[in-house]
Every structure is written in structure tokens, then in C-alpha cells.
Amino acid sequence: MEIKTIQTSPYTDQVCGTSGLRKKTSVFKQKNYLENFVQSVFNALSDIEGKTLVIGGDGRYFNDTAVQSIIRLAVANQFGRLIIGQNGILSTPAASHLIVKRKAFGGIILSASHNPGGPEGDVGIKFDTAQGAPAPQAVTDKISEKAKMIDHYWTCDIPDVNLSEIGEQLIGSTVIEVVDSVEDYALYMQEIFDFHAIQKLFQSGFRMTYDALNAVTGPYAVHIFEKLLGAPAGTVIHAKPLPDFGGLHPEPNLTYAHAFVEKMFADDAPDFGAASDGDGDRYMILGKKFFVAPSDSLAVLMQYADQIPFYAGRIYGVARSMPTADAVDFVAAQKNLPVFATPTGWKYFSSLLNARKISFCGEESFGSGSFHLCEKDGIWAILFWLNILAVTRKSVQELNEELWHHFGRVYTSTQSYEGLETATVREMFAAYEQHAADLVGTKVNNHQIKEVGVFNYTDPVTQETAKNQGDYILFDDNSRIFWRLSGTGSSGATLRVYYMKHEKNPARLHENAADYLQPLQEIFTQLVQLETYTGRTHPDVTT
Ligand code: VG1
Numbered sequence: 001m002e003i004k005t006i007q008t009s010p011y012t013d014q015v016c017g018t019s020g021l022r023k024k025t026s027v028f029k030q031k032n033y034l035e036n037f038v039q040s041v042f043n044a045l046s047d048i049e050g051k052t053l054v055i056g057g058d059g060r061y062f063n064d065t066a067v068q069s070i071i072r073l074a075v076a077n078q079f080g081r082l083i084i085g086q087n088g089i090l091s092t093p094a095a096s097h098l099i100v101k102r103k104a105f106g107g108i109i110l111s112a113s114h115n116p117g118g119p120e121g122d123v124g125i126k127f128d129t130a131q132g133a134p135a136p137q138a139v140t141d142k143i144s145e146k147a148k149m150i151d152h153y154w155t156c157d158i159p160d161v162n163l164s165e166i167g168e169q170l171i172g173s174t175v176i177e178v179v180d181s182v183e184d185y186a187l188y189m190q191e192i193f194d195f196h197a198i199q200k201l202f203q204s205g206f207r208m209t210y211d212a213l214n215a216v217t218g219p220y221a222v223h224i225f226e227k228l229l230g231a232p233a234g235t236v237i238h239a240k241p242l243p244d245f246g247g248l249h250p251e252p253n254l255t256y257a258h259a260f261v262e263k264m265f266a267d268d269a270p271d272f273g274a275a276s277d278g279d280g281d282r283y284m285i286l287g288k289k290f291f292v293a294p295s296d297s298l299a300v301l302m303q304y305a306d307q308i309p310f311y312a313g314r315i316y317g318v319a320r321s322m323p324t325a326d327a328v329d330f331v332a333a334q335k336n337l338p339v340f341a342t343p344t345g346w347k348y349f350s351s352l353l354n355a356r357k358i359s360f361c362g363e364e365s366f367g368s369g370s371f372h373l374c375e376k377d378g379i380w381a382i383l384f385w386l387n388i389l390a391v392t393r394k395s396v397q398e399l400n401e402e403l404w405h406h407f408g409r410v411y412t413s414t415q416s417y418e419g420l421e422t423a424t425v426r427e428m429f430a431a432y433e434q435h436a437a438d439l440v441g442t443k444v445n446n447h448q449i450k451e452v453g454v455f456n457y458t459d460p461v462t463q464e465t466a467k468n469q470g471d472y473i474l475f476d477d478n479s480r481i482f483w484r485l486s487g488t489g490s491s492g493a494t495l496r497v498y499y500m501k502h503e504k505n506p507a508r509l510h511e512n513a514a515d516y517l518q519p520l521q522e523i524f525t526q527l528v529q530l531e532t533y534t535g536r537t538h539p540d541v542t543t
Pocket residue numbers: 018019112113114277281282344345346363364365367485486487488489496
């Protein structure tokens with residue numbers, strides 16, 4: 001087998017965002033675009049020869065061609081072993097687990113996660129380190145640096161590898177191993193949760209619907225929920241991963257998964273509803289006619305963590321991203337455990353998880369996880385809920401409302417304005433920042449402003465800093481507005497605005513979150529002059 005050196009020239013836009021490199025499919029299909037980036041990843045790492053690399057993706061359009069290209073580059077770069085999910089499929093958490101279990105050097109996950117797929121949609125690449133964790137900033141910076149100066153890559157002329165059959169073959173000096181995408185992950189979940197208790201729950205007539213949104217988690221969900229846990233066939237819907245996700249949006253939230261949400265609010269709704277995003281690292285939980293806010297979900301998991309034997313005696317602390325409402329803080333305080341607030345993006349949790357400063361972490365965007373692996377993990381979170389439901393035999397709504405009655409409810413809502421002009425948004429931010437300091441002590445729409453600021457973060461383990469992670473306004477009653485630009489979009493700018501307010505009045509615990517937080521939304525739009533700058537009066541997505 002001959003290794004070929006291909007001359008190339010750099011693309012200027014190969015810069016990683018919140019979670020790897022994400023671009024329009026048409027951008028990824030440009031000549032040498034994928035190869036440039038993958039070779040830059042390899043160039044940024046040293047000593048790859050003979051090492052093991054995990055490869056898989058969420059099955060979206062371009063997944064299969066991209067996996068074959070990556071195999072060629074990895075063989076030419078002389079990796080010792082490639083572990084590839086069958087048919088090129090691996091969820092992000094399953095890839096993370098395989099990396100650690102098989103002591104791989106790292107992994108390449110082909111996914112643009114919650115961004116739509118298809119020829120008009122997006123493609124993405126994430127690189128995970130040997131800890132199965134998203135590459136930290138220092139590594140992604142180095143990758144981008146290498147991408148800026150790349151002038152050649154190495155590949156080889158080999159036919160497409162048959163990824164449908166499990167087994168091993170040697171190509172050049174590289175072993176190509178195709179593995180079952182689900183098996184190892186499912187075994188791991190059985191180590192963590194009490195499958196026997198959950199089986200009994202299903203035997204008692206408990207009904208669940210899981211929407212895999214035709215994305216990566218279908219095979220995982222069918223195997224775990226239906227086969228191992230005995231939920232009736234048909235519990236998992238949209239189970240087949242499809243290149244275009246069957247037209248469904250791969251981000252489960254109140255806006256995009258509307259049809260599923262409606263099902264859960266119907267009179268004959270099952271007891272429990274769940275869904276995951278494109279690459280399986282996020283989840284949405286619903287009870288019968290009841291939606292669980294991600295920040296409340298994290299609080300419930302924390303409250304009942306000691307019921308899961310895997311975590312008994314190993315509950316150290318919890319972290320949430322700064323924009324995530326602080327419901328979990330109250331649970332942690334009662335348990336006398338520390339809470340960390342990090343910037344958006346899973347990479348900021350990794351050091352805390354590895355140092356065992358925390359056991360659990362979560363984001364407002366429907367991602368939660370624990371030290372069981374260094375990625376967020378949708379199916380894990382859903383199993384966690386099932387385990388709690390099995391042990392307590394309470395309903396989803398009861399579990400939530402008990403916390404509200406005890407600690408008060410932290411109302412929260414996230415609003416996204418998509419497809420804005422980056423320059424205009426920056427101008428709008430700059431104009432606001434000019435007068436921001438003067439706002440302290442003033443009253444806007446009857447809300448007294450206590451503090452304004454920019455969120456800067458220093459990692460308590462590595463001491464690395466991340467600056468300008470979002471703007472915030474804190475009010476006298478501790479309600480809060482936080483806003484930042486999304487780092488996962490592939491065109492224009494997406495503004496995300498996060499509202500939260502702690503309500504202790506028992507008579508006001510059951511309101512619609514978006515309506516309840518409307519006064520804060522009005523303050524925000526007024527203070528940044530949203531309509532003047534962007535022409536927008538309503539967000540595209542409210543969760
Ligand atoms: C979004 C979410 C963030 C999440 C990130 C990656 O980022 O807000 O919480 O970690 O997606 O998720 P942004 O920068 O668009 O707000 V995923 O499921 O792509 O791995």
C-alpha cells in the first residue's frame with residue numbers, strides 16, 4: 001500500500017466553536033476541506049504512530065464518505081488501530097466510552113449534533129481526547145493553527161472498507177476493527193443503573209415513548225429500552241438513523257420537537273416521554289402533560305443520586321453552565337456539596353469531572369452527564385430518570401413539584417434569535433456595553449438592577465481562563481438575564497438569551513415559564529435595543 005502526499009492549501013475558516021468544527025455540508029464537500037482538517041488534527045497531536053483511534057458519527061448525510069476518507073488518512077498517518085462503529089455509527093457518548101474502554105489515543109466523531117443534516121444542512125467534526133473528553137481549548141486552538149498553515153496531507157489508495165460487518169482486517173500497518181455500535185455502551189449502562197428495578201417498572205404497566213428523531217440513538221434505544229428493559233416494541237419511535245433525519249429537526253426542545261411534545265400532552269399520553277438529539281448527547285424529559293426544564297432535571301438527578309448504587313459514596317459536587325438556571329444549587333446546598341458555574345460547552349466540565357470535584361453536570365440546552373464519561377449523555381440521563389421512577393414509583397410531575405415546593409421553582413427560559421448578521425449583533429453589544437455600567441442602581445420596568453457584568457471564567461483545576469463568555473444583568477430579587485452568541489451555528493449569528501427567576505410563593509409555582517419571564521424579556525429587548533438593531537421582535541426558538 002502506497003502512501004500518497006497530496007499538496008493542498010489552507011481554508012481560512014477551519015476554526016472550532018463550542019463543540020468542534022461545524023459548517024454547511026457544501027463547505028465540507030469542497031476539495032480537500034475534510035482532509036485538511038483531519039490532517040490538521042493529526043498534526044496538532046504528537047506521537048500518533050501505532051496509536052488507537054475511534055471513529056464514528058451520527059449517520060447524517062456525508063457520514064459514510066467522510067468516514068472512508070478519515071480511514072485513508074489515518075492509515076496513511078500510521079495509526080496502529082482504528083476502532084469504527086458498525087456502518088460508521090457511534091453516538092457521542094458511546095464514542096467517548098469506547099475511547100476510554102479501549103485505551104484509545106482519541107476519537108473523531110462526525111456530527112453537527114443538533115444542527116439539521118442533509119445537502120442543505122450541516123456537517124461537523126468533534127475530536128475527543130484519550131479521556132473521551134471534547135478537545136480542550138488549547139488543543140482546538142492548535143488544530144486551527146495547523147489548519148491555517150497546512151500545505152499537504154497523507155492518504156492512500158485503498159478501496160472503501162466494508163463497515164457493515166463486524167471484524168478486523170489489516171491494511172498497511174493499521175488494524176481496522178469494526179465494532180458493534182451499541183454493545184459496549186449498553187453493557188456500561190447496566191453497570192451504572194438497576195436494570196432489574198426498571199424492568200419491574202415496565203412490567204407494572206408503566207408506559208414510555210422515546211423519540212430517536214431518526215438520528216443516532218435509535219439502535220441504542222431499541223436495544224436498551226425494548227430489548228434489555230422489556231418496554232413493549234414500538235416504545236421507540238423514529239428509530240432508524242436516516243441521512244436527513246427523515247425531515248425531523250435533530251434538536252429536541254419545545255419548538256423543534258413540537259409533534260412529540262403534543263403527544264405527551266394528549267389525554268392518552270404515556271407516563272414518560274424522552275428524546276435525544278442528533279448525536280445522542282442530549283435529552284428531553286416529559287411526564288404526562290408535563291415538561292421538565294433541563295435545569296430542573298439536573299436538580300432531580302442530584303436529589304436522588306444516592307439511590308443509584310454506582311454513585312453511592314461518590315457524590316462530590318455538581319457543575320452547571322452559567323446560563324443554566326440554578327435549581328440544582330439549592331439541592332447541592334442542602335447536601336452540603338459544592339457547585340461550579342462554567343462557560344457554555346462541555347469541554348469546561350471535563351477537568352472538574354476528572355479531578356472528581358463534581359459527580360454531575362448539566363446545561364440548559366438539555367445536556368447532563370457524570371464522571372461515568374466525559375461527554376454529556378442523553379440515554380444515561382433518561383436511564384437515570386427511569387431508575388428514579390422505578391425506585392420511588394412517583395410520577396415525573398411529582399418528582400419535580402416536590403422540589404419546587406421545597407426549594408421554590410427557578411423559572412427559566414432560553415430564547416434564540418437565529419440568522420442574525422454578525423456585524424450588527426456586535427454593534428448592538430458594543431452600544432449596550434457603553435452604557436451598561438450606568439444601569440447599576442437604576443430601575444427598568446420596576447426591576448431594580450443590582451449588578452451588570454461580563455462572565456469570565458478560571459478553571460479551578462487547570463487555572464486556564466476563558467474570557468467574555470457572556471453578559472449578564474442581575475436584579476435585586478436575584479432574577480437574571482444572561483446572553484451570548486452561539487458557537488455552533490454554520491452561518492450568521494445566533495443570539496441566545498437566558499432568563500431566570502426564583503419563585504418561592506406556593507401560589508405561583510405552576511405558571512408557563514415563558515409567560516412568567518416575559519417582563520425580563522421586555523427589559524432585555526429594551527436595553528439592547530434589539531428591534532432597532534436586528535429588526536426582530538420575536539425569538540425563533542423558545543425553550
Ligand atoms: C449549544 C448549546 C450548548 C452545547 C453545545 C454543543 O451551544 O447551547 O449548551 O454544549 O450546543 O452541544 P451554542 O454555542 O450554540 O449555544 V452538542 O449536543 O453539539 O454537542
